[in-house]
Amino acid sequence: MxxxxxxxxxxxxxxxxxxxxxxxxxxxxxxxxxxxxxxxxxxxxxxxxxxxxxxxxxxxxxxxxxxxxxxxxxxxxxxxxxxxxxxxxxxxxxxxxxxxxxxxxxxxxxxxxxxxxxxxxxxxxxxxxxxxxxxxxxxxxxxxxxxxxxxxxxxxxxxxxxxxxxxxTALLGAWAARSGLRPLRRMSAVAAGVSANSLTQRLPQEQMPAELAELASTFNAMLARLEESFQRLSAFSADIAHELRTPLSNLLTHTQVTLTRPRTLEDYREALHSNLEELQWMAQLVNDMLYLAKADHGLLNPKREALELAQEIDMLLEFYAPLAEDAQVELTREGHAGFAGDRSMLRRALSNLLDNALRFTPAGGSIKVRINDSAQHLSLNIENSGEGIAQEALPRLFDRFYRADPARREGSSEHAGLGLAITQSIIRAHGGQIRCESATGWTRFVIELPK
Missing domain, CATH: 3.30.450.20 (PAS domain)
Incomplete structure (x- = not known):
């Protein structure tokens, strides 16, 4: 019926x-x-x-x-x-x-x-x-x-x-209801016209009655989120194709050159080692993308074990000490606090931040890790000296494949533009937040964790 x-x-x-x-x-x-x-x-x-x-x-x-x-x-x-x-x-x-x-x-x-x-x-x-x-x-x-x-x-x-x-009254009520529901039909028409090529449409809120203005605002906000998500997805797909195109092209070219004429066993061995490096890079990139996909669907379930953050950070600083010494960068840590979290996931997140800081800290600079433990919150600050990040780039630092310098092309998966996105996913899985602050001469990543 x-x-x-x-x-x-x-x-x-x-x-x-x-x-x-x-x-x-x-x-x-x-x-x-x-x-x-x-x-x-x-x-x-x-x-x-x-x-x-x-x-x-x-x-x-x-x-x-x-x-x-x-x-x-x-x-x-x-x-x-x-x-x-x-x-x-x-x-x-x-x-x-x-x-x-x-x-x-x-x-x-x-x-x-x-x-x-x-x-x-x-x-x-x-x-x-x-x-x-x-x-x-x-x-x-x-x-x-x-x-x-x-x-x-x-x-x-x-x-x-x-x-x-x-x-x-029925006739007048039908006319009044039809006139009063005209904005809903307009919303239906806009919704029916929404597609991948028309996500920019919006409802005119100023022409809506007071009862529908909030609904129109919510509908427009939904369209804005869809537009932003679609743009991010399109950019993500383009970035994936761009990141995989270079190693695939290298594999094809190197393999074709190797097969142009008979070579010695050592030459073939060297070609396979070179291809293996490219394949490992691609495998790590795919693993990172799968990790982020799990994070998007709420499938990251961190273990909860008692950790002493000062000890965990000292172990990471000890690991990066040789690299810091070669780069003439000073590593220091201040404060201590306990936290219940997943050791391996937190080490990966902090390692990404320390590696990122080392790459952009000039010789003679310093990297400081501060642990602030108060009754209200627990925070970690990782600050390095060096050239600051432009303010317009800060909101996008945690986007996938985003680089503040688009011309930069690193040769490992850690530098493919996924490190900060993975770090953010790990911090959010622990119920925390991460943000970046920067000015001329310094950059600081602030991690806030729940008590």
Whole structure:
């Protein structure tokens, strides 16, 4: 079964609400009108009762009644829709101007209704002389057929009004809903037109109603993220092709040259060693890319073991000491702290940062590792002297295959532009953050880890 559209649902809801409200208002008006007519009838009958008692005040038996019958007829003639029955205390009938009605009528002092032969009556009984046990009984009969016809016409009008108002509200509600939902259709059109070549489309937020402005803002933010991710993916694919093209070209060229003529065993051995180096480079690059793919899908699950960061850093500084000595760079470490993390993953991240610092620290410079342990947070600062990094390059340092100097082409996988991306993935897997700060003469990588 096909679901109703939102416009139709709103239109039906408007129509139902209008019908219910109209019906309730009509019922209340009908009840109020009926109560008002009852009140008017009661007042009329009370007034007529006083007049009849005045006319028949000296009547105590049937013989007395005959003398007042002419005055009684005259009084009744002033109210054509009023009829009267007079009987004694024993129920014997003295006077009856409504012979067509049943002989037995309610004799209580409260107002009663009676329907007879398509006509409606109000019946009201009272003693002629209140307080006298043998007083004659008066039964006033008021024809209210015209009242009932009015109430019936009003009920028909109420039902007609309910139906017409529901129909009119449904039509107006459908038009209003369709007009009000036009921004949603515009959003749907933009979403339908989104493709790899049209991610730059945005919804005009200033033209949206207040209720949809936030949704439009969220939709535009989603498109911006998709555009950025697609651009990064396109750049990543191009970077992968570029990084693999050079070693593949080297392998093909070197292999083709080797096979152009017969060579000695030593020449073949040398060619295979050269190819092996290129293949190892490519294998390491692929492994790094797979590592980053696991990080993107949250598949890096670091072990949690108690580490003394000062000891781990000292071991890395000892490993890089010969290289630093050859480059005339001073390595120092300050502070200490304990941390629960994965030893191998943290060593890889810190090793990437130290290797990066060594490559860009000039002779006579220094690399300082500072451990700051406070009650609020734990941080590692790896700072090196040398030429600073341009401010516009800082936000992209951790992008894959990004190099601040695009002309630089290193010969190992650690220098393919993936080292900082891997470092960031490792730090984030431990629940921390990493950022870079740089100015003229120094560069600092700041790692913040959870306590």
């Amino acid at each position: 096909r679901r109703l559209s939102l416009s139709r649902r709103l239109a039906l809801l408007f129509a139902a609400c209008t019908a219910v409200v109209s019906l309730l208002a009509g019922v209340l008006f009908s009840r109020a009108s009926e109560a008002h007519f009852i009140e008017l009838d009661q007042q009329l009958l009370d007034g007529k009762l006083l007049a009849l008692r005045s006319v028949l005040q000296d009547v105590s038996e049937a013989a007395d009644f005959s003398r007042h019958q002419a005055r009684l007829q005259d009084e009744l003639s002033h109210q054509p829709d009023l009829q009267l029955r007079v009987s004694d205390a024993n129920g014997r009938l003295w006077f009856d101007s409504a012979p067509s009605l049943p002989a037995s009528l309610p004799d209580s002092t409260s107002l009663h209704s009676l329907n007879q032969a398509g006509s409606a009556y109000r019946i009201y009984s009272a003693a002629l002389n209140p307080g006298q046990p043998d007083s004659a009984q008066l039964t006033l009969i008021l024809d209210i057929t015209h009242h009932q016809h009015f109430l019936q016409r009003m009920q028909h009008l109420i039902w007609l009004t309910v139906g017409l108002s529901a129909l009119a």
